[in-house]
Amino acid sequence: MNASSRPDDPKHAANSPGGEDPNPKSETAHRHFIRQAIDADLASGRFDSVRTRFPPEPNGYLHIGHAKSICLNFGLAQEFGGTCNLRFDDTNPTKEDTEYVDSIQEDVRWLGFEWNNLHFASDYFEQLYQWAEKLVLDGHAYVCDLTAEQTREYRGTLTEPGRESPGRSNSAEKNLDLLRRMKAGEFPDGAMTLRAKIDMASPNINMRDPVMYRIAHVPHHRTGDKWCIYPMYDWAHGQSDSLEKITFSICTLEFEHHRPLYDWYCDKLEIHHPRQIEFARLNITYTVMSKRKLLQLVQEKHVSGWDDPRMPTIVGLRRRGYTPESIRAFCADIGVAKFNSTIDVVRLENAVREHLNEVAPRRMAVLDPVKLTITNWDEHDSPVEMMSAVNNPGDESAGSRDIPFSGSLWIEREDFQEVAPSKFFRLKKGGAVRLRAGYIVDCHDVVKDDDGNITEILCTYDPQTKSGEDTSGRKVKGTIHWVSCEHATKVTVRNYDRLFAVENPDSVADGKSFLDHLNPDSLSTTTAYVEPELCNATVGDRVQFERLGYYVVDPDSNQGEMVFNRIVGLRDTWAKIANKGDKKGGNAKGKPKGGKKS
RNA sequence: UGCCCCGUGGUGUAAUUGGCAACACAGCUGGUUUUGGUCCAGCCAUUCUAGGUUCGAGUCCUAGCGGGGUAGCCA
Numbered sequence: 001m002n003a004s005s006r007p008d009d010p011k012h013a014a015n016s017p018g019g020e021d022p023n024p025k026s027e028t029a030h031r032h033f034i035r036q037a038i039d040a041d042l043a044s045g046r047f048d049s050v051r052t053r054f055p056p057e058p059n060g061y062l063h064i065g066h067a068k069s070i071c072l073n074f075g076l077a078q079e080f081g082g083t084c085n086l087r088f089d090d091t092n093p094t095k096e097d098t099e100y101v102d103s104i105q106e107d108v109r110w111l112g113f114e115w116n117n118l119h120f121a122s123d124y125f126e127q128l129y130q131w132a133e134k135l136v137l138d139g140h141a142y143v144c145d146l147t148a149e150q151t152r153e154y155r156g157t158l159t160e161p162g163r164e165s166p167g168r169s170n171s172a173e174k175n176l177d178l179l180r181r182m183k184a185g186e187f188p189d190g191a192m193t194l195r196a197k198i199d200m201a202s203p204n205i206n207m208r209d210p211v212m213y214r215i216a217h218v219p220h221h222r223t224g225d226k227w228c229i230y231p232m233y234d235w236a237h238g239q240s241d242s243l244e245k246i247t248f249s250i251c252t253l254e255f256e257h258h259r260p261l262y263d264w265y266c267d268k269l270e271i272h273h274p275r276q277i278e279f280a281r282l283n284i285t286y287t288v289m290s291k292r293k294l295l296q297l298v299q300e301k302h303v304s305g306w307d308d309p310r311m312p313t314i315v316g317l318r319r320r321g322y323t324p325e326s327i328r329a330f331c332a333d334i335g336v337a338k339f340n341s342t343i344d345v346v347r348l349e350n351a352v353r354e355h356l357n358e359v360a361p362r363r364m365a366v367l368d369p370v371k372l373t374i375t376n377w378d379e380h381d382s383p384v385e386m387m388s389a390v391n392n393p394g395d396e397s398a399g400s401r402d403i404p405f406s407g408s409l410w411i412e413r414e415d416f417q418e419v420a421p422s423k424f425f426r427l428k429k430g431g432a433v434r435l436r437a438g439y440i441v442d443c444h445d446v447v448k449d450d451d452g453n454i455t456e457i458l459c460t461y462d463p464q465t466k467s468g469e470d471t472s473g474r475k476v477k478g479t480i481h482w483v484s485c486e487h488a489t490k491v492t493v494r495n496y497d498r499l500f501a502v503e504n505p506d507s508v509a510d511g512k513s514f515l516d517h518l519n520p521d522s523l524s525t526t527t528a529y530v531e532p533e534l535c536n537a538t539v540g541d542r543v544q545f546e547r548l549g550y551y552v553v554d555p556d557s558n559q560g561e562m563v564f565n566r567i568v569g570l571r572d573t574w575a576k577i578a579n580k581g582d583k584k585g586g587n588a589k590g591k592p593k594g595g596k597k598s
Numbered sequence: 599u600g601c602c603c604c605g606u607g608g609u610g611u612a613a614u615u616g617g618c619a620a621c622a623c624a625g626c627u628g629g630u631u632u633u634g635g636u637c638c639a640g641c642c643a644u645u646c647u648a649g650g651u652u653c654g655a656g657u658c659c660u661a662g663c664g665g666g667g668u669a670g671c672c673a
Contacts, residue, residue: 147671285609340604342609425634
């Protein structure tokens, strides 16, 4: 067993101080229906161990829905002391590409899993073909020369049985000859198919003589032009599972009525017979999950690429700043069932908040600055004083760092109101506030420009109130963040929000498209001032901007300019209070911070 | 329209397989706090409906209603 994401794995300990899984209880959690099925099959002796596989088609990037499947398949293998393979279901060369083969492997590893064996369905093409000849010889398959359109007509409908193809009565000898000539390339694309001979009247349409091979004179990304016939999913998937001695072939609900066919092939071939079990695929609010739609978003440039931080792809979540631990915790949290549900995106956001709250160092950054001047700072013995600030109040071992404090600071514009409601306990004229890791300041005046906009806030500081050495006994309701103007660094901040403005972008009125639901405010870019310590941050580092949210250093950063992506905002209770005040027609003018939706 | 699967709070998953409906998230109340963060406490359900079996039904049976899937030479 090589798959590893257990708490004692050093690979994860590195990302998670203390080496603990963020959601350890879930590992041994409730026995969902798949665990129960495994328990039963192990107990009855049907199988003696657990061997699973994750079988993506290399025709797109992995997304959070795949992560659910990955966590399930690799997780079950770990849990039961079994193995999990990575297998590419590469049976349709017209849609597949090695670009995806590479990215998928990278994503699985990034999530924290390592496969037992790496396989390709295309490695089994020869064996599959031998088996096909066997089925022909046994009278279980035949060559059909109906066109694609005719095949559809002959198949019947939901309510009417199908009709038998003329080729169905061919002799085994003739079928074998035809099959060999198909393979040899004697016929053009679409001229013939190999079909399983089952039952054209079956209520399950998958059993109405399904196609096993189609002709396609197309080079394959791994087998080149060796083959001009390619196996269909049903003909390749179960047999690949069987060859790998898979015991539990776990897939999504839409394959449920393929299961009789899966079983039929294994039975007729008399080969190792895995058990297929289906579960509900993942849906999440405010996003889309279909490969087709994700591809469209990329191709039509609604996003910057597959790794746009707003995409639900693994590469997108990675660039957004999500941790693999948080994605695994999310997948464990949402459970596994057959009910077709939609998970509230806040669950995903909570998962990353929960993890980052533990591990992300606190830093100060001002995104929408207004100047605060301390008018009695000249009474201080030096123009700059180094203040000590803890890196994580919840984790003493995270230590502390020094921040320069001076008489000229940037504070957040929304942290000041000239006239404020009583519930607003940030800074107001005539009021006092604590500067985080600094002093308490009292505001006595403001300076405005000709348009009445506040350009400068004038305060005095109280020398008795230095953080950690406060001898004043003063208590103030609010604490706000700041940076020293002279010492601050300018950076670019990309505040990301949900890609779609509605809960279910897939549900669209006539003539509309899911694109009509794109959130126009899903990205707002701003220039911010950050504390000097942040100059040491490197690409991929995650921090909490105090009172704002979690941010990650984007790969677009370079020597001259750093770029931070907002991973997720902090929970914002003030926004709720302010909104309530608004609804009551009250005077709470403070706006919720940072465009966060709730 | 045939066939298959699924219905438990606002959301998602549980219920020792017939025995006090639990956990998490959201929401609401309060407490702690030098982040309106974190943390802590409390509140929040006629198990889709109607019958039936049983001492006892979320669980079993019947019927209905609702949701999803399915008629590619895609996976």
